[in-house]
Amino acid sequence: MTGGRIVRRTLTRNVRRVSIGTVLICIHQLAETAVPITLGWIIDSAITSGDVPWFVVSILGLAALFLCLTTAYQFGMRFLNVALQHEAHRIRMEVTGRILDPRGLDTTLRGGELLTISSTDAEQSAWFLDLFPRIAAAATAVIATAVALMVIDVPLGLAIFVGTPVFVAVLQLVAPRVTRRAAEQQRTVAEATALATDLVSGHRSIEGIGAETEAATRYRRASTKALRAALLTARSLATQLGITTGVSAVVAATVAGLAGYFALTGRISVGELIAVVGLAQFLIEPLGVLSSTPAIIARARASADRVALVLGAERILNHGTERVTGQRLDLAFRGVAHRSLQGLDLDIASGEIVAILAYGPEDAESIVAVLSGQVSPADIAGDVLLAGTPTREIELSEVRRSIVVEPHVSDLFADTVKNNITAGRGHTDRNLAEALRASGADQIVATHADGLEQRLTERGANLSGGQRQRIALARALFAEPPVLVLHEPTTAVDSVTEHAVARGIATLRHGPAVQTPKTTIIVTSSPALLSVAHRVVVLRDGRIAADAPHSVLLERADDYAEAVLR
Secondary structure, eight states: OOHHHHHHHHHHTTHHHHHHHHHHHHHHHHHHHHHHHHHHHHIIIIITTTOHHHHHHHHHHHHHHHHHHHHHHHHHHHHHHHHHHHHHHHHHHHHHHHHTOTTOOOOOOOHHHHHHIIIIIHHHHTTHHHHHHHHHHHHHHHHHHHHHHHHHOHHHHHHHHHHHHHHHHHHHHHHHHHHHHHHHHHHHHHHHHHHHHHHHHTHHHHHHTTOHHHHHHHHHHHHHHHHHHHHHHHHHHHHHHHHHHHHHHHHHHHHHHHHHHHHHTTSSOHHHHHHHHHHHHHHHHHHHHHHHHHHHHHHHHHHHHHHHHHHTSOOSOOOOSBOOOSSOOOEEEEEEEOTTOOSEEEEEOTTOEEEEEESSHHHHHHHHHHHHTOSOGGGOEEEEEETTEEGGGBOHHHHHHHEEEEOSSOOOOSSBHHHHHHTTOOOOHHHHHHHHHHHTTHHHHHTSTTGGGOBOOGGGTTSOHHHHHHHHHHHHHHHOOSEEEEESTTTTSOHHHHHHHHHHHHHHHHSTTOOSOOEEEEEOOOHHHHHHSSEEEEEETTEEEEEEOHHHHHHHOHHHHHHHOO
8 A cells, every 4th residue: 555546546436526526627717718818809899899789798798607617616616525525534434444443553653643644644635636626727727828829829829838838847846845845744743743642641650750841851852843844844835836926927927018019019909918918817826726736745645655554554463263152261371472471371261260460560561462462463472272262263353252351551531431331332230330339430430429420531531540440440340251351450549449349350250140150360469359369370580480379379489478468
């Protein structure tokens, strides 16, 4: 996928509307060209002769000409604008769909850059549907004007045929620089946007470590770089506009001056002089359109190239077509190696609560990444088995339905507490109440006047860290997946709440009322959560160092007790 292919595809799938719109806009320009010619003809044929009836007929003809050019423009622009807006919408949906594809996107672009591409760049990629018709219409106007002038007097038409290539040559000289600088400007703006997005999303952490000054300095550098690129682009555009405006003015003035001389010498009539002056003045508009198009094309092409980066990116995951059956979904690791993990072998039976304590945080992050199903199979050695079948051979939707991973840092969206938990899924009040109680989120609901209808701001910024954790945990528990993986779900809550949450998770997913066996894996160092697990798997240096109940490890492993007791 390339920017050129994006442009060709954009034109191809809108060829009908663009063709009709282009024809109508060209008709509009031909009618515009005919206006000064008609005025000159009326002066010579009706006003000079004093023929009143013929003058009335001529005025009616001029009115019909204006009606034609107005109608052609309105309907032409309607076709083009409909095509433009529909195509911009389609590109936005394609880019957004690719970004949100469950199979992931293999790209180095950050969240802020992807946001810019899915909005601004998607919009600007569709500009070609308006650009090419405008170029065609402007070229039609220039050619029609030159032909009309040649009919009046050959040297006048030759002035246009000679001046226009000079004009186009000037455009070609400055266009590459404008294109490069426009692309650089868009790139630096996207980087600044990405950095701003990262800083806003992590502002609490930045405040916590006292890094506000450093964060502000980094953003100031990025913004200054974007400013310099914008100023360079503006300077190039201003230079181009000044040169091309000057050239077009010289061409128009030359034609008008030459026509005045011919009128004085009797070579052309007064009506023809009026027509030539009108055509010379009209000529400035299409030449101005031609002068402005390189800059717009540069922006649109740069945007198309950036859209191609997303639409052409490889998918991270390519799962198979197998499906898992039965109620018991045992989980197993066979020689799994990823980042810090080294040949991990582990069996987790359906219905177990297994806690994983990693002495190194990199081991915890690695095993959560493997279980999340968002890592390319090429980056993982060995197999993760679900009900005896490697997960890479199972349909992705089936894996996502069976295994839900709640990361340590979870995002909440701007909506009600209830919608953040149910996430659009159907529910009963009982299931929702159980998830709230098990996660401790019922306290949040009870202390707010609006209860479940309390509105959250973006990322849940109007909640404390502990409240956000409990809402996210309630969402994970409410989903009731066969296998639930939790990564440090209680680090921001107090110890009393932590113990209540630990008991709540165990009761909700593994209590006597549970009919279908569920598996819960908790990657944590919390004593409360470790104590409710059936067994604890200890990871050291990417390998399993111990596998036993929490109470046994406390008695037999001094380093374990030192790591978890607090």
